[in-house]
Amino acid sequence: MTEIPHDSPREMPSELGSGGPVLRSFAFAAVLSADREAIGRLRHGLVDLLRASGLGYLADDFALGAQELMANAVVHGCRVHDVTIAVSVSCDGQRIRFKVQDPSDEQPRVRAAADEEMSGRGMLIVEAFADRWGVETPSDGTGKSVWMEMSCTAASGREAA
Template identity: 45%
Template sequence: MSTLTARVDLPPTTRSVPAARHVVRELVRAWQVPQDDADVALLVTELVANVVDHVGGEAVLSLEVEFSDGWLRIAVADGSAVQPVVGELRGDQPRGRGMQIVEAVADRWGVEQVDGGKRIWFVMGPGGD
């Protein structure tokens, strides 16, 4: 099976959240990816929103999508070295659950240091396993 890849650079603004979600949903459909596009869109929303909320500024947000051998890998790179945190939250906190959602839905996720920042990624296997 061949590997399909795409990359889109976006500004770290609130408009990029629905734009990234749209791009990924279109790719998932065009590539006939078996993973649930609603789950994929949810995780992309969380990663991009984290960049918008915690990085912002003039940094470029890069959305990277790869599909190979039934596995979908999505990464969001930004210009900040600050690591995401999966924290414990009280039930009354209205925000801050993004990485908990990623951890719960993705098969795996992680962070890689890159020149000038980091890349947060997640993978989803065939059938959402």
């Protein structure tokens, strides 16, 4: 499993971790058609879910990283027509995790795209926003799951300046 730690400051409401609102734990999973249109719909739903769960301060960053993981799965992991991707998001009140599974064994890679290239920056975006990300082989041995995590606690050093 590849794990790349990354610290990125994010503004957090000062009342979190100080007796203020408690973050709601949640889990969500879905199987989607491997098409680009599904990505936008899920991203909007993810932002709504995070805001409703008290995580509005990181909803846009998290959803952008999730969108890039889904786009990579659709473009690179699902080159066969009529396939699906499985996505899940979970939060335990400390960390929020997004995972996407596709049928390909091809590993994602962080690369520096040339200025004139229109694509190729997805994993750079994930690396910039996620605290950690990695790749797992699903229990059935088919394809891969690419995941990212962000901390959602004041103890993570993300308190507002």
